Amino acid sequence: MAVRLDGRQLATALEERLKTTIAAGLEQAGRPPGLAVLRVGDDPASGVYVAHKEKACARVGITSQGAHLASGTPAAEVAAVIARLNADPSVDGILLQLPLPKGLEEGPLLGLIDPEKDADGLHTLNLGRLAKGENGPRSCTPAGVMALLREAGIPLAGARAVVVGRSLLVGQPMALMLQAADATVSIAHSRTRDLAELTRQADVLVVAAGRPLLIGAEHVKPGAVVVDVGIHRLPPDPAAGPGARGRLCGDVRYGEVEPFAAAITPVPGGVGPMTVTMLLVNTVVAWGRRHGLDNPLADLVP
């Protein structure tokens, strides 16, 4: 039986640390940290994610302000809102919720966010800082994975790590963070030949392929640590009747892998809650930096 890497539990503990950090700096800063969440269009999943993020802000004492633009909004108008938020002294973090509606390109708009307010750590400058080992906001999902591994005491120095997926959102920064922790890292992607042969070498296997139930027993070495970043809703069971929702699953066939892995993240309740927490961490660290406060959260910036 594998150790369960419980993201909900760790996220709750980290929220307590964030509350304490905010309370300790509030007087010197003169205001609480502020996060602006910019949403364009009506992607239903994004609506749910934004609501989660705003609730999490409220729990720890971050002021969140939402801006919701219609799906046909031209890029210039989105850019104008970003410019306003960049200039707003009460905003420490700006999050542009992805995906954007058709017709809007992510890269140029993400590039307009002030890198010091880049709550998602996706600005080119911040990906460069990560590559160079310099301080800066980190991509939330891989930073959340690193926090889970650290909390569980998983040794990374010298370990063989395989990351399945090479997106700029997850796979690439994940590989850089594992490498910075002295793991020997390989990246697999959709053109990788014999995926199972590669993943079976992993002491630590992080799966971010966005393919439901891709990874099974044949891909995992006994005793490996398995982190499942994927999240999907399967079609409902026809026997469940009309209106039933399918269950959530990840990229990993949990039931197959759990009996012989050393540790594994569940879906839901693994990586997802940590992603939200790291958004809060990036915002609180930026707030502290603006006000010359000590940073007690440095261990969470891999």
Ligand code: NAD
């Ligand atoms: P993406 O589609 O941008 O990238 C997927 C990557 O996987 C690509 O690099 C692709 O080459 C690779 N890939 C696809 N099929 C493969 C295969 N058969 N074998 C090997 N590699 C393959 O996706 P993403 O944005 O990186 O997200 C990945 C998954 O993580 C999605 O399910 C997404 O919903 C989820 N996600 C979860 C969180 C969270 O907080 N839990 C956050 C971000 C993304």
